Amino acid sequence: MKLAALAAHGVRWTTISTASITLIQMLRLVILARLLSPGDFGLMAMAMIVIDAAQAYIDLGISAAIIHRQDVTKEQLSSLYWLNIFAGWAVFAVVWLCMPLIVRMFHEPRVLPLLHVVALVFLIAREVRSSLPSYSLRPASACGR
Numbered sequence: 001m002k003l004a005a006l007a008a009h010g011v012r013w014t015t016i017s018t019a020s021i022t023l024i025q026m027l028r029l030v031i032l033a034r035l036l037s038p039g040d041f042g043l044m045a046m047a048m049i050v051i052d053a054a055q056a057y058i059d060l061g062i063s064a065a066i067i068h069r070q071d072v073t074k075e076q077l078s079s080l081y082w083l084n085i086f087a088g089w090a091v092f093a094v095v096w097l098c099m100p101l102i103v104r105m106f107h108e109p110r111v112l113p114l115l116h117v118v119a120l121v122f123l124i125a126r127e128v129r130s131s132l133p134s135y136s137l138r139p140a141s142a143c144g145r
Contacts, residue, residue: 046111047118058091092122
């Protein structure tokens, strides 16, 4: 494949991925808005602000590095697996320790128990993502062949 065709292929997959993620997030909001009272929806919004802000830092560029490298060894994947697990635990701990500050910032003590539960996503999501088979980490240009 020529470079221009590879770039177009990558742009197409990135666009599909971004559109899908946006659609899923909007659907999540619609479902929560229908299920929760306005006050509870506000509490959930506060918790999601914290989770989404922390989520931005959790990947550490690991996914991009794996996709960029075409010759990843099993040892490197193993190291990245454990780094990924550690990053999840580290962000979980930071969020957990900052919860009293977060509650004070929002002036809403009812968000604390919700944060305790929602913060578990850092442990669960890291474990699920890290246990994906290595073939899912192949470069995006190899997709669709």
